[in-house]
Amino acid sequence: MPLIPEDVLEQIRLRADIVEVVQSYVPTLKKMGMTWKACCPFHHEKTPSFTVNAGRQIFKCFGCGKGGNVFNFVMEMEQLGFADAAELLAKRFGVYIPDPVPGQFAGKKNESFPGQVIYGSRERLCTLHEKIAEFYRRNLLEHPDSPVAAYFKTRGLPDDIAARFMIGAAPDAWDSAIQFAHKNGFIDDELRTSGIVSSKEDGSNHIYDRFRNRLVFPIWNEQGRIVGFSARSIEKDPKGWKYVNSPESPIFRKGRLLYALNFARTSIPKANAVILCEGQLDTIAWHRAGLTHAVAPQGTAFTAEQAMILKRHTQNVVLALDNDSAGHEAVFKDAAILLPLGFNLKVALYQGAKDADETLAKFGAEALEKTAAEAVDFFEFALTCASQKYDVSVPSGKSAAANDVVRWILQLDNEITRDFYIDWLANKLSVSIDSIRSVVQRRSLGGDRFQAQLVRQEATPGPALKKPDKSMDKALAVLLQLVCCSKEFAEAASRDLPPGSLGSSPVAKSVEYMIQTAMNDEWDGKCDGIFNRLNQTGEDVSELAELLSAPLMPLGCAGQDGQPASPQENTPEYEAWLASLDDFRRSSYNSCLRSILNHYLMQERARLIDKAKNPDVPQEERNAAVLRITGISKELLSLSEKYPVK
Ligand SMILES: [Zn+2]
Structure with a gap:
């Protein structure tokens, strides 16, 4: 990467107010006296030690030691190098980095800024995705008789929702996206990096459209840039994959993205919770029903990184996963990540339907509202699952069920809450509190992963300590x-x-x-x-x-x-x-x-x-x-x- 001119960096620095930038990632950042404080986005904590000094335009976390100026913050947050972080800030604050890019993407004009050549590849990749998303969207609207459009009609999505989520159709062709991108000044290397095309594996360098004859959902990052696609097959029982997703790219990292968070981020504080569901169609169903605080992990299991992203917005998660055994298993997998990080968990149970999409289609928006409102406490859910496995009317069954639930109590990150659930469980199983305590004791002495997990989180890096x-x-x-x-x-x-x-x-x-x-x-x-x-x-x-x-x-x-x-x-x-x-x-x-x-x-x-x-x-x-x-x-x-x- 060539050096960005000093004066351009200076302009970015002057315009990119650190409080504004941090707040866009950490909405909980609040002014307290002279400084701004929040719980640190880089490590798990319950009392805020992350501070922003507006006067000096710097941030510092007294918990994990991370600190620096607005550039460092974006580098850390987005896991970017300096040049990419500068580029991201430049775009956001309307500073143009004027020098052409030497190297692979050199000399290509960017359509968004006629006459300007934008520095670096990241911005061009986002722009490419945004153009292609518009192309797919137009293709869906302009070809109402195509097989994809016909399939789309069966989903019964209203126009405003389809427009909001920019749902489109990938044409049934091998090179339509390629041709469109070429016409817009993008080169093959960029298409390869973006993952919009696949390469033939015969070493011929030949590329072809990755998404063909599919319904396409653009994936936004939290800042509202399109960074990838998820494309659904239109066949009822597809021979290939039901979903084809963008591969990982410099701008698309599945484990760090939550679908629809760009829309949900303003609703989450109002609802004081986030609904975590499975996949695009469920997320869209929740949003259609007016519950716009729903998000989904993107084409992967829920990760601790995604949990830390949610933590910046809320402590309360409603798990709304599929109503089947795989869905229930996923509830426990997610709980193992969320509980040690101090989240309050509820589980939404769909009645008479498999998921949110089906609930909405069968019973309407009110049914989804009810599903969310009646979500049960996670421990209630865990005990119900255990009671289905064991006969809790006999002592051995009680013991086995207690053992199952205590496992989750041990994941709790708070002594008082733990005590509360110990009492609660004893009461539910009609056994003494002491007997539950002894299970807790035994399991925690038995090297239960809880303590290690909690502490590993508490221990998130103190780089300053090691040097x-x-x-x-x-x-x-x-x-x-x-x-x-x-x-x-x-x-x-x-x-x-x-x-x-x-x-x-x-x-x-x-x-x-x-x-x-x-x-x-x-x-x-x-x-x-x-x-x-x-x-x-x-x-x-x-x-x-x-x-x-x-x-x-x-x-x-x-x-x-x-x-x-x-x-x-x-x-x-x-x-x-x-x-x-x-x-x-x-x-x-x-x-x-x-x-x-x-x-x-x-x-x-x-x-x-x-x-x-x-x-x-x-x-x-x-x-x-x-x-x-x-x-x-x-x-x-x-x-x-x-x-x-x-
Ligand atoms: Zn920290």
Whole structure:
């Protein structure tokens, strides 16, 4: 990828407001005081540690450590490289990247912007999909006698819905999409990358239309760009695949897409829930019935990545899968992903029909409304399934059913909810709470996957932790200068720093030494005494020596010869200078404390996560560790308030 011109990047940066961009992905982002906060879209958490600073146009998650500017956010969110993220932002904020693209897609004019050549392949791929979607749509409308149009009529979809979902028809031909794309200035390489064509496997480089004589559903990404297609066979019992989907491409990643989320994203907060169903036709049926908060995974099983996408919109999921044994199995598969991530789950049960599409056709929109309204609690559903498997009127059946349901109770990410369901289950099976507790105990000691799964999620990356932390070294160096230049700071540090938070480097030991002298009322601003101690243990003191031989007043305000550039004493200027120096030092102190405590708490958190995961540790202690992890997340979040930096 060639470099994007500096001034173009600057224009994108100026126009792409980070709050607006983050909010388009994380609608729960709310202003709290000076900063914007939300639960982090990159890791699982219950209390928000993801912050956006509008003034500085940066984001930072104090939970997983991710942070940066608007470009970093889009790169992380869309899993893109820098150039692609810039391109996406450029398009969205109306900045044209003027240079032609060298390489495979070079020199092709983009129809959307006559006279302009758009940078990079991603934008062209989206545009290609959007043009082809219009082409399929026109083909359906303009050929009402075609077999696809005839099949489409049998589905009974109203015009407005068909238009909204841009349902189209792929012609019964091998090259109609290819010809259309060529006419619009797209080249074969682009068609191959997009997956709109298939290549012959005989090495001849020959391509042909992937979708032929099928009903075509465009697939949008969350931002409302068309990135793929799903094409349904029009035969009742097709010889080939019932659905042919776009293959994975740079813009189409099935595991990260939810069908109709672009439409549902405004309805989900209003409904305070999302309906998760199977496939396009069910989703469309829900939307037709006015329940526009329905989405579906795209041509694949539901993934944890998709769950994290939903998490940005709501905590409440109604599983509305097919009313058959495969559908019920899918409920449990999805629950295994959703429960540990803290979702509240309900299960919608279609009455007298297999799915939403059939329910709507047979009984109308009201029946679907009723299905959603009467969705049962997931645990109710799990117990009903268990009761069908075992005879719960006899003790052995009760025990087997309890075992089945406890498995799901263990996936819950919240102690109180877990206790609630333990009571509930005991009550339902008419057994004592203690007996359910003992099942819980046994199953969790038996290495149930729950704990590991929960913790794996809690543990989502702390990349800053793994690298040696430069900011920690710098903070310690500045803190040492501060505790040497004023007893007040040494005393403050003794209050603010928990034992063990400084680490064990020579600089850390020197800071501790200064704190000690202050507490013993022996502070004299000199820390040469520390060398004797360090020399005894044979530590490398060269770095410390270098640090301490620098003037102890620099901190950005040293003048010539390392001496502070102070105005003449006993003048108003001198007083003002002293005051500003004081402010500056206090701010430096806060900044050090933030870095040090952040580092320390992140390490504590990692240690506790290991402990909570360890099956050799007694369950009680593991539970305590999980609670402490939550406490630490809060502490991490409060650091910037507690230690403000100017
Ligand atoms: Zn995070």
